[in-house]
Each structure stands twice: as structure tokens, then as C-alpha cells.
Amino acid sequence: MRVSDGGFGDPRRAPTANVLRLLFAAIGVVSVVFGYFGLREYAPDGQSLSGSPLDLLYYDLQLFVLGSPPLDEGGPYPVLLDIARFSAPAFTVYAFVEAGRALFATELRRWRIRRSRDHVIVCGDGMVASTLTRRLRAAGEKVVTVPSGAVTGTGSGAVPTDAGPDALRVAGAARDPDVLRAAGIDRARALYACTDDSAGNTAIALSAARRGRRTPLCVYAQVADPELCLALQARHLGLAEPPGARVDFFNIDDLAARKLFVQEPLVAVRGGPPRVVILGATAFGRAVLAELARRWRVREPHGPNQVPVALVDDEATTTAAQLTHRYPFLSRVCRIIPYDGGLPELLNDDRFALPPDRVFICYDDEERALKTALTAEQLWHGGPGSVVVRLDRLASLRAAFDHERGDHLLDDLSGALRLYGVVHAACDPALIGDDLxxxxxxxxxxxxxxxRRRHGEQPEANPALVPWEDLPEPLRRTNRDQAKDIGRKxxxxxxxxxxxxxxxEEHSLAESEIERLAILEHQRWLSARVAAGWRYAEDRDDDRLLHPAVRAWDHLHDDMRERNHDAIRELPAILADAGFRIVRVGDA
Structure with a gap:
């Protein structure tokens, strides 16, 4: 069985501190008991103290403050009392030392946070936040956390945490500028808002992004509803002047689906596209369908055959229509066959050839998902890792099926079964950083x-005609700047x-609008190039910063103008790929 990486469960703390505390707690109890019975035996000047238990207890407790009136008469003392008059003050000294250490440690943590640089702030303490925190620390990042329980609290300050001596928390409402300042937001590299409240996460992200800073800050806010996440992304991308901070909204199911197909891409079967079954049109199921289509389109851009996909859900027909509307490329890449119902409807219908090559069981009910995977033998014939089961709480069960470990307990259906921890897969800082x-x-x-290839250009003449992975960073930055400028245009x-x-109603760009936006795009590109030191030349020379397009629009060659026209004509399709459309809301 194919499994994702580990990472569930924190390492246990060293027991030294707890043992020491238990030891001194025992000393305190022994001091009280020994002192009480020792005072009963002690009788200065022949007067017994055993007549009043409350007096004995009162004198006994005074041993902890380095003095008790009956002992002023001097010895000799009973053995028990002799032990107690030394152990009780020792316990008191330890208590003072612990209190001072705790106070000093709190102030030290607060100072460390305020002086930290390039650290990461994680707001929340649920499964997403704790998993992300572990992944960040495993990567060597300095992490400051703001727990979910403190998000609605007041005040601020560094408090200890159970994650180890280097783990720092800041109490208070994370959207409060004072709390963010206490967490070191002015020197932080990134902030992740991962509480269970999407609205709260958005407020935290906006509060962090509004702070004036000299260094760039990356802000990421988790949004549970994928459609709300898409809407927030649209509103942020639509800003005419984006803030200095880099802000993005992410959805766990979308990220997990993206990671899944990076790890296990679709491959051709029997010379054609694989047959796919998706059980459950949940948020993860919808993300899986969109992502597999997106990946297959890149793999087979001119493939004549569509990927047959059986979508099984009570609302399968409605969901299929919604998704093909949201992502126009979906209907070109996939032949979706909806089954309104459950697995029996699929098994009793001959519209989809069984057995499938890939199965994705995406139910939110994890027990139902696991039960379906273990009982539907008609789905087990796709080969290693072909049956993917979405899990969160039960993701730790994968160790029981893992035959790569010697202590596996359950059969993994000859390697076909793959338990996929969605939260763990999605909480990859690099994946979250791959923003809109x-x-x-x-x-x-x-x-x-x-x-450019349609126009016959070759990489030898244009160094930008290479895959994104091979594109030089300055040219990547140019594409990022173009994406950021969409809202202004x-x-x-x-x-x-x-x-x-x-x-x-989607707005179709008229030729006059294409011309206008092409001019704006060239002006933006020209300003950036001139600021970087580029100059005009008939022949392009990247090493010497020479380019034939470094001139005003009116003086551009026709082919250079056409490049800008093409970029604007492709804009609606580019936005549709991410689930957006252009709509008219006012006058130009």
C-alpha cells in the first residue's frame, strides 16, 4: 500500500522536569507529616504540644517559612521534627526558585519573540495548525503560535507550551495589532491563520497584511468552504493596488488534491486514458475531479480521447453541471458520467465499464469511506495504489496496512489500497506557498x-520558450507581476x-478593450524593464539587458504589439483555469 509521510504525533518530552516536581511535591508532603508528628513528640520545658491538633498544624506549616515558635526553645528535637525543619524550608526555596524561573522564562520567551527574525507565526491549535507547526519545525523554521482558545481572549504575552523549550505561544486575539506585535509580526517571514473559523482567519490575515513593514510578509488564511475561498481569492486578485504583503487564501481539500496528483499522476492504461471512479461529490471529491482533468490536459494537450469519469453521489448530476460550468476545460478533458445514488447504482449500470483503473473514495464520513474500500471487491483490480481513501482522524490506521513495515496488521489488497491523510498532505508549507x-x-x-510556438518561434531565438521549471527567476517574476496586475487592468x-x-453573464472583451489592455500591459512591462536597467536594441541580448520591445507602444514593431494582444486575448481562458470569469460592474 502506498502511504504518505508520517508526522502524526509529537515526540514525548523528556521526563526530567516532571520527575523533579514530583520529588519535591513528595518532600512537601513528607515535611508536613513529619513536622506534625515531630511536634507532638517535642515538649519544651516539659510541656506537651499534643493537646491541640490545630495548633500543631499551625506550627507545622510555619516550618515552611523558616521558623516555628515552639522551636525557639531549642533542642534536642525528635528525629521526625529534625528532618521536617530542614526539608520544609528546602521545599520553600524550591518553590521560590520555580516561581522565579517561570517568571524569568516567560519574560525571556517574550523577549525572544520580539527579537526574532524570519520566523513563522501559526494562529490556531486544531489539526491543521498543529500539523503545519510540526512540519515547519521539522524544516528548521522558528515558529510562534497563537492558540485558537486565545483568539477571542484579551491581553498578550508569551506563554510556555508543551511542544518543547523552543516552542513559543502568544496569548490574545490574533487579529489584535498588539498581539501580532507581541508575536513579532514586524520581523516575521510568514503568517498562517489556521483556526476553525474561516471568518476569523480572514480577519487575522487582513490585520497582518495592513501593517506597514520594511520586509515582505507572506500571509496565508485557511478557508473551509472552497467556493468562499475562490471568492476571497477573486476579491484580493481584483485589487487595483495590491498591498505590500503577499496574501492568499487556501482550502485544505484543494491543496490535498493537488498534492495527490503530484505524487501519483494519472497514467495511460492500455494505450488510452484511465477509467476513473469518484465516490462522493464532497469538497475533496470535486477538487479531485478538477485537478485530474487539469493534470491530464497538461499531459495530453492534444489527446483525442477524454478521460471517462464515473461521479457517484446523491447530487452527482447537479455537481457535474456546476463543475463543468466553473471549469470550462473539464468537459473537453473528461467524459463525466454522473450516478445519482451510491455504489449499487454504479455496479448495476453498464454505462461505465468495470473494473475501474483508479478509484477515489471521498466521503466526509471516514468510517463509511473505509468500509466502502474494504467491502467493494469490484473496485480492487486497478493495481498498486489504485484505491485512494480520504481520511483525517483515521489516517493513523494506514500503519496497520503498510506492508513496508514489519508490524503491519491488515492486508492492503495486494497494494491496491492507499489511505490518504488529507490534512497531513495539505499542510505542506511549500504547497501552501504556491499561491494563486x-x-x-x-x-x-x-x-x-x-x-509563440503557433508563430513558429524556437527556444534558440527566445530564451523564455522553456518550461516554467527551467525559466530564469527574473522571467518568472515578470509573469507574477503580470498576474498581480490583472485587477488594475x-x-x-x-x-x-x-x-x-x-x-x-461573462463579459467578452471587445477588440477596442483588448487594444487598451494590451497598451496597459506593455506600459507596465516597460516600466519594470527600464527600472531594471534594460535598454532598446534591435536584437535581444539578455546578458547585456537589451530588448527590441523597450520602447513606447507607438514605436513597437507589429509582432511585438501582437504578443501583447495575444496575452490579453488569452486572459479569460487563463482566469477560467482558476475558476474565475470577467464581469462588468461599472463604466470604464
Missing amino acids: VERLARVIHESYLMS LRELGCALSPRVGPG
Whole structure:
């Protein structure tokens, strides 16, 4: 069975501190007992103290403050009392030392946080936040956490945590500027808002992004609803002047689906596309369908055959229609066969040939998902890792099926079964960092490649005609800047971005609008190039910073103008790839 990486469960703390505390607690109890009975035996000047138990207890407790009136008469003392008059003050000294150490440690942690640089702040203490924190620390990052329980609290300050001596927490409401300042936001490298409240995460992200800083900050906010996440991304991308901070909203199911197909891409079977079954049109199921289509389109851009996909859910037909509307490329890449119902409807219908090559069991009910995987033998014939089961709480069960370990307890169906921990897969800092701007920049570059190849250009004449992975960083930055500028251009036309959720009228760019936006794009590109030291020359020379397009629009060659026109014509398709459309909201 194919399993994802480990990472569930923190390492146990060293027991030294707890043992020491238990030892001194025992000394305290022994001091009270020995002191009481010792005072009963002690009788200065022949007067017994055993007549009043409350007096004995009172004198006994005074041993802890380095003095008790009956002992002022001097010895000799009974053995028990002699032990107690030394052990009780020792316990008191230890208590003072512990209190001072705790106070000093709190102040030290607060000072360390305020003086930290390039650290990461994680807000929340649920499964997402704790998993992300472990992954960040495993990667060597300095992490400061703001627990979910403290998000609605007041005040601020560094408090200890159970994750080890280097783990730091800051109590208080994370959207409060004072709490963010206590967490070292002015020197932090990134902030992740991962509480269970999507609205709270958005407020935290916006509060962090509004702070003026000299160094760039990356802010990521978790949003549980994928459609709300898409809408927030649209509103942020649609800004005419984006803030200095890099802000993105992420959804766990979308990230996990992306990671899944990076690890296990679809491959051709019997010379054609694989047959796929998706059980459950949940958020993860919808993300799986969109991502497999996106990946297959890149793999087979001119493939004549669609991927047959059986979508099984009570609302399968409705969901299929919604997804093909949201992602227009979906209907070109996949032949979706919806089954309104459950697995029996699929097994009793001959529209989809069984057995499938890949199965994704995406139910939110984890027990139902696992039960389906272990009882539906008709789905077990796709080979190693072909049956993927979405899990969260039960993801630790994968060790029981892992035949690569010697202590496996359950059969993994000859390797076909793969238990997939969605939260653990999605909590990859690198994956979260691959934000919307980065993805749009990649699609912009891919569109540019196809456009230039249609015009017959070769990589020898244009160093930008290489895959994104091989593209030099300055050229990647150019594509990112182009993606960030989309909101400003659309605002010039009285348009805005809208998520492709539900019916709506999409605005088609007229030729005059394409011309206007092409001029704006060239002006943006020209300003950036001139600022970087580029100059005009008839022949391009990247080493000497020479380019034939470094001149005003009116003086550009026709082919250079056409490149800008092509980039604007492709804009609706680029946005549709991410689930957006252009809509008119006002006058130009």
C-alpha cells in the first residue's frame, strides 16, 4: 500500500522536569507529616504540644517559612521534627526558585519573540495548525503560535507550551495589532491563520497584511468552504493596488488534491486514458475531479480521447453541471458520467465499464469511506495504489496496512489500497506557498509558450520558450507581476473578477478593450524593464539587458504589439483555469 509521510504525533518530552516536581511535591508532603508528628513528640520545658491538633498544624506549616515558635526553645528535637525543619524550608526555596524561573522564562520567551527574525507565526491549535507547526519545525523554521482558545481572549504575552523549550505561544486575539506585535509580526517571514473559523482567519490575515513593514510578509488564511475561498481569492486578485504583503487564501481539500496528483499522476492504461471512479461529490471529491482533468490536459494537450469519469453521489448530476460550468476545460478533458445514488447504482449500470483503473473514495464520513474500500471487491483490480481513501482522524490506521513495515496488521489488497491523510498532505508549507498568483503566473507562461510556438518561434531565438521549471527567476517574476496586475487592468474597463459559481453573464472583451489592455500591459512591462536597467536594441541580448520591445507602444514593431494582444486575448481562458470569469460592474 502506498502511504504518505508520517508526522502524526509529537515526540514525548523528556521526563526530567516532571520527575523533579514530583520529588519535591513528595518532600512537601513528607515535611508536613513529619513536622506534625515531630511536634507532638517535642515538649519544651516539659510541656506537651499534643493537646491541640490545630495548633500543631499551625506550627507545622510555619516550618515552611523558616521558623516555628515552639522551636525557639531549642533542642534536642525528635528525629521526625529534625528532618521536617530542614526539608520544609528546602521545599520553600524550591518553590521560590520555580516561581522565579517561570517568571524569568516567560519574560525571556517574550523577549525572544520580539527579537526574532524570519520566523513563522501559526494562529490556531486544531489539526491543521498543529500539523503545519510540526512540519515547519521539522524544516528548521522558528515558529510562534497563537492558540485558537486565545483568539477571542484579551491581553498578550508569551506563554510556555508543551511542544518543547523552543516552542513559543502568544496569548490574545490574533487579529489584535498588539498581539501580532507581541508575536513579532514586524520581523516575521510568514503568517498562517489556521483556526476553525474561516471568518476569523480572514480577519487575522487582513490585520497582518495592513501593517506597514520594511520586509515582505507572506500571509496565508485557511478557508473551509472552497467556493468562499475562490471568492476571497477573486476579491484580493481584483485589487487595483495590491498591498505590500503577499496574501492568499487556501482550502485544505484543494491543496490535498493537488498534492495527490503530484505524487501519483494519472497514467495511460492500455494505450488510452484511465477509467476513473469518484465516490462522493464532497469538497475533496470535486477538487479531485478538477485537478485530474487539469493534470491530464497538461499531459495530453492534444489527446483525442477524454478521460471517462464515473461521479457517484446523491447530487452527482447537479455537481457535474456546476463543475463543468466553473471549469470550462473539464468537459473537453473528461467524459463525466454522473450516478445519482451510491455504489449499487454504479455496479448495476453498464454505462461505465468495470473494473475501474483508479478509484477515489471521498466521503466526509471516514468510517463509511473505509468500509466502502474494504467491502467493494469490484473496485480492487486497478493495481498498486489504485484505491485512494480520504481520511483525517483515521489516517493513523494506514500503519496497520503498510506492508513496508514489519508490524503491519491488515492486508492492503495486494497494494491496491492507499489511505490518504488529507490534512497531513495539505499542510505542506511549500504547497501552501504556491499561491494563486504563482499558479496564474505559471498558466500565463504556458499560454505564452503555446502562442509563440503557433508563430513558429524556437527556444534558440527566445530564451523564455522553456518550461516554467527551467525559466530564469527574473522571467518568472515578470509573469507574477503580470498576474498581480490583472485587477488594475479590469478596473480600467469597469470590470471585475467573479468566481464561476452559479449562473452569471461573462463579459467578452471587445477588440477596442483588448487594444487598451494590451497598451496597459506593455506600459507596465516597460516600466519594470527600464527600472531594471534594460535598454532598446534591435536584437535581444539578455546578458547585456537589451530588448527590441523597450520602447513606447507607438514605436513597437507589429509582432511585438501582437504578443501583447495575444496575452490579453488569452486572459479569460487563463482566469477560467482558476475558476474565475470577467464581469462588468461599472463604466470604464
